[in-house]
Amino acid sequence: MTTSDSICSYRYKAVRIRQTDAGSQLILFASPATEVDDWAGIPQKKDIGGTRETTGFQREEDKKRIKELIDFYSNDKNVIQNSLLCATRRKQDICFHPHQHQDVQPSPFAETGILEIKSERLSKLSLLDLLKRVKSDLESRVPDLSNQQPSDNLLRDLKMRAQDILEPEASTDSDSSDEDEAETGESPEDAPDSEESAGAVFSDQSHILDFWEEVAARVRLLEELGSSFNKDEFLGYSKDAMISFLRPIVVVDGQHRLRGAVESAKFLSSKPPYSDELEQAIIIDKVDRDSAQRAIEAKIARRLPISLLVNDDPAEHVFQFVVVNQKATPLSKALLGTIVSTSLSNEELTRVADRLEHSGIQLEESRAVAYFTRNPDSPFFGRVERGLSSDRGDLLQWNVLLSLVSIFRQLKGGRLFGETNDYADKWKRTYLPNSNIVSDWQTKGFHSAFEYWNHFNGPWRDVFAKFWSTVRDKLADPHDDSANNYWGSPRTSNIFNKVSLTILVADFFQYLCERRLGIDSVQTIPRLVDEWLDGVNTSYFNRDWKLEGVKKDTPGRKKQWARLWVEYRKDPQRLPRVDQYRLERKD
Numbered sequence: 001m002t003t004s005d006s007i008c009s010y011r012y013k014a015v016r017i018r019q020t021d022a023g024s025q026l027i028l029f030a031s032p033a034t035e036v037d038d039w040a041g042i043p044q045k046k047d048i049g050g051t052r053e054t055t056g057f058q059r060e061e062d063k064k065r066i067k068e069l070i071d072f073y074s075n076d077k078n079v080i081q082n083s084l085l086c087a088t089r090r091k092q093d094i095c096f097h098p099h100q101h102q103d104v105q106p107s108p109f110a111e112t113g114i115l116e117i118k119s120e121r122l123s124k125l126s127l128l129d130l131l132k133r134v135k136s137d138l139e140s141r142v143p144d145l146s147n148q149q150p151s152d153n154l155l156r157d158l159k160m161r162a163q164d165i166l167e168p169e170a171s172t173d174s175d176s177s178d179e180d181e182a183e184t185g186e187s188p189e190d191a192p193d194s195e196e197s198a199g200a201v202f203s204d205q206s207h208i209l210d211f212w213e214e215v216a217a218r219v220r221l222l223e224e225l226g227s228s229f230n231k232d233e234f235l236g237y238s239k240d241a242m243i244s245f246l247r248p249i250v251v252v253d254g255q256h257r258l259r260g261a262v263e264s265a266k267f268l269s270s271k272p273p274y275s276d277e278l279e280q281a282i283i284i285d286k287v288d289r290d291s292a293q294r295a296i297e298a299k300i301a302r303r304l305p306i307s308l309l310v311n312d313d314p315a316e317h318v319f320q321f322v323v324v325n326q327k328a329t330p331l332s333k334a335l336l337g338t339i340v341s342t343s344l345s346n347e348e349l350t351r352v353a354d355r356l357e358h359s360g361i362q363l364e365e366s367r368a369v370a371y372f373t374r375n376p377d378s379p380f381f382g383r384v385e386r387g388l389s390s391d392r393g394d395l396l397q398w399n400v401l402l403s404l405v406s407i408f409r410q411l412k413g414g415r416l417f418g419e420t421n422d423y424a425d426k427w428k429r430t431y432l433p434n435s436n437i438v439s440d441w442q443t444k445g446f447h448s449a450f451e452y453w454n455h456f457n458g459p460w461r462d463v464f465a466k467f468w469s470t471v472r473d474k475l476a477d478p479h480d481d482s483a484n485n486y487w488g489s490p491r492t493s494n495i496f497n498k499v500s501l502t503i504l505v506a507d508f509f510q511y512l513c514e515r516r517l518g519i520d521s522v523q524t525i526p527r528l529v530d531e532w533l534d535g536v537n538t539s540y541f542n543r544d545w546k547l548e549g550v551k552k553d554t555p556g557r558k559k560q561w562a563r564l565w566v567e568y569r570k571d572p573q574r575l576p577r578v579d580q581y582r583l584e585r586k587d
Contacts, residue, residue, distance in 0.1 A: 001035065006121055010035055014115035016096050018108070024311040027096060028083075029115050032301040033261035034294070039119035040086055041247030042255045061259060069260025070267055073302060084254035085324060087309040087317050093118045093248035094310065115308075122243045127234055128222040130242040131215050137245065138212040141314065142345045145209065150217035158217050158235055207374065208345050249308065250317055253324045258304065265301040269293065274300060315348040367456065368405045369398060372465070379468040379478075383488050383496075394489040400498045407505055408464040409454055414509040416566060417502075418559035418585065423509035435518030437463070459522070466525040471504060474533060475541055485541035495541040499552050503562045507569065508532055535572040540565075545581040556584025 002009045014029035044060055072078050088094050098113040122130065139146040218237055222229055232239045251258060268274055274296050281292040309320065373384040385395040407413045407424050411432065414424025432438065433449045437459045441452035453460050472478060476495050478487040490497040495504075511532045512518075519525070551557070560583050564576045 006124070008038060008119050008121060010039060010117045010119070012115045012117075013112070014096065015110060015112050016098070017110045024309050024316070027115055027308040027310060028306070029308070030303045030305050032298050033258055033304050034265055034297050034301040036084065036251075036258055036304060036306070037262050039117050039247055040084075040249045040251050040258070041089070041244035042251045042258075043245050044241075062256060065256050066260050066263060069256060070264045073261055073264035074268065080257060081305075082254065082257065083305040083307045084258055085252040085307050085309070085320065087250050087252050087320065088248065088312050089246075089250050090248045091310060091312050094308075117248065119248055122246055123239065125239075126230070127232060127237070127239050127242070128219065128229075130239055130246065131219045131222065131237065134242050134245050135212065135215045135219055138208060138215065141348065142208050142212070145212050148209070148212070148216075150213045150220060154213060154217050155220065158221055162221060162235055207370070252309070252317055252320050254304075261302040261304060262297075265297040268300050269296045313348070313351065315351040365402055365405055365409070368409065368461070369401050371461070372401065372405070375465075378465055379472045379487070394491065396488075396490050396496065397498070400490075400501070403498075404468075404501060404505060405464065407502075407509075408467075409458075409460045411450070411453070414506045416506045416510065417499075417555075417562040418587075419562075421510075423506055423513050426513050427509050431512065431516065431518045436520040437518075437522070459519075462522045463519060463525060466522050467505075467508070467529065470526045470529045474529065474538055475536075477542070483542055484544055485539070493541075494543070494545055494547075497552060499558050499561055500541065500565075503558075503565050506562075507566055510566075533569070536569055537572060537575055540568070540575060543575070543578055545578050547581065550582055554584060556586060557581075559585035559587075 001011075010031070012029040012031055014027050016025055016027050018025055072080075095116045095118075096113050097116065098111050125133075215237070218234055222234060269278060278292055278296050281287040281295070282289055285292075287295075309316070311317075369384070372378040372380045373382070375381060380396070380401055383396055384401050385398050403413065411424045411428035412422060414427075415422050428450060432453060435449070438449040438452050441449045444452055446452040446455070452458055472487050476485045476487040476493075477483040480486060481489060484493070485495050486493045487496050494500060508529070512528070515531075517528065519528070552561075561581065563585060564580055568574075568576055
C-alpha cells in the first residue's frame with residue numbers, strides 16, 4: 001500500500017476473467033481484511049425514520065454472527081472458502097495491469113496481472129462534505145432530484161431535534177422566519193412553494209427521494225451552522241455511514257465475514273505476542289499509536305479471497321445480491337422485498353427487471369407492497385413488516401399483504417376458505433371488461449382492459465387503497481390497540497390478520513359477482529362497500545372471540561370463520577356466538 005495526503009493506493013496479484021462475451025469482467029484476488037475495510041463500502045438498508053430507509057441493500061450487522069466469526073477466525077487452522085463478492089462503484093479508481101508475459105498459453109477469458117485500487121482518504125473529510133457527495137451521487141442516479149428542495153416540514157422538524165446543537169446565529173434565521181409569517185399571515189405550510197417540495201409528492205420510487213431529502217436537509221442545516229460544527233455525527237447520520245456509500249468498491253455479499261475478520265485482527269492485536277510488539281513500536285520505535293495499531297492488525301489480518309465484478313451499475317449490484325441471497329442463503333421475504341423495491345430508482349429497476357423475474361423474484365408485487373407500506377395515505381402505512389431490525393413485533397407479515405395485493409392486481413386467488421370458486425377471477429372474466437374504470441384502456445395504449453387494470457400504476461392500485469381504507473373505517477379501530485378489532489397487531493386482532501382480511505376481500509368479489517356489478521370509478525368504492533355491508537353490525541370484529549391458545553391459520557378454522565362471516569353478512573340478523581370461532585369446520 002502507498003499513501004499520499006488524500007489517496008491510498010493498493011496493489012494485488014490478480015486474475016481477470018470473463019464468463020461470457022456479454023458478461024462483466026471478474027477480477028479474482030486476495031487482500032488483508034483490514035485493507036478491504038479501507039476501500040470497500042457496505043451500503044446497509046437502515047431505517048431512518050419509521051418508514052424511510054437508506055438506499056443500501058445490505059442487511060444490518062448481526063452482532064451475534066460477528067462474535068461467532070471472531071471466535072472462528074481466532075483459530076489459525078480454520079479457513080472459510082467463500083469469497084467476498086464485491087463490485088466497482090467507481091471504475092475509474094480501479095485499474096488492472098496485465099502481465100506482459102503470461103506464464104501459460106494466453107486466453108481471451110483469463111489473464112494474470114496486477115490490480116490497483118485507489119481509495120480517497122474519506123475519513124479526512126468533514127461530515128458536511130461527505131453528505132454533499134452522497135447527495136450528488138443520488139442526483140446522478142435520479143437527475144430530477146437536482147431540481148428539488150427538502151420540504152419545509154422536514155427542515156423544521158430537524159431544527160427542533162437539533163436545538164441543542166444549533167448556534168445562536170442559526171436560531172436567528174428561524175426567528176426571522178416566524179416574524180415573516182406574522183407579517184404576511186401565511187404559514188410555510190400554506191406557501192405555494194412548499195407544496196412543490198421534495199416531500200410533497202409520493203411515488204413508487206419515493207424511497208430514493210426520501211433518502212435524498214434526509215441527506216439534503218442535513219446539508220442545508222450544516223451549511224447554516226458553518227465552521228461551528230465539527231462533529232462526526234449529526235441527527236443520526238455519521239461519517240462512517242456516509243463513507244460506506246462513497247467507497248470505490250461495494251461489498252455485495254460477505255459483510256459479516258469481512259467484519260468478523262477485521263474485528264478478529266483487532267482482538268488478536270490486544271493479546272501477546274502482538275500486544276508486546278505494539279508496545280515496543282510505541283515506546284522504543286516512537287511510532288504513533290494509531291499507525292502502530294494499524295501495522296499490527298494488517299500483519300495478522302486474514303487474507304480474504306475476493307471476486308470483484310467490474311460494473312458500476314447499482315441495478316447490477318442489487319441483482320447480484322438478490323441472486324446470491326435468494327438462491328444460496330435466502331433472506332426473509334420481507335427484507336428481500338424491501339431491498340429489491342427500495343434500493344433502486346425506477347429507471348435502474350428496468351435494467352434488471354426481467355432478470356429478477358426470471359430468477360423467481362416477484363419484483364412488481366414487491367414494489368407494490370413497498371408502495372402501500374410506505375405511502376402515508378395507505379391503510380397499511382407503517383403496519384407491515386419490512387425485515388428491518390427496527391420493525392415492531394406486531395406487524396402484518398409482508399407475504400400477507402403480498403397475497404392481498406395479488407388478489408386485486410392479478411384478480412386471482414379470491415376464494416373463500418372451503419370453496420373452489422375464485423370470485424376475483426370470475427369478476428375479471430365477466431364484469432371487468434364492462435367496468436367504466438377501465439373503459440379508456442385503448443386510448444391509453446393498452447392491449448386489453450385487464451392489461452390496463454393490472455399495470456403497476458393501473459386502476460387496481462387506487463381501488464385497493466380505497467377498499468381497505470373504507471373497510472378499516474367501517475369495521476376496525478386504527479387507534480385503540482386494546483380493541484378486539486384493532487387495525488394492527490395480527491396476533492390479537494380479530495380483523496387485522498391473514499384469515500379475516502382474505503375472507504373479506506374474497507367475499508367482496510363474491511358480492512360483486514352475485515349483483516353483477518362492475519366498478520365505475522374509485523369514488524364508487526365506498527358506496528359499493530356500504531351496499532356489501534348493508535345491515536352488518538360494525539362491531540362484528542370488536543368482540544372477544546375467546547381465542548386464547550387457539551391458532552387462527554388452520555384449514556378447519558379458516559373454513560369456520562369464512563362460513564360464519566358469509567352467512568351472517570347475507571342475513572345480518574344476529575351475530576354469531578363467540579364460542580363458534582374456536583371451532584374447526586370438518587367438511
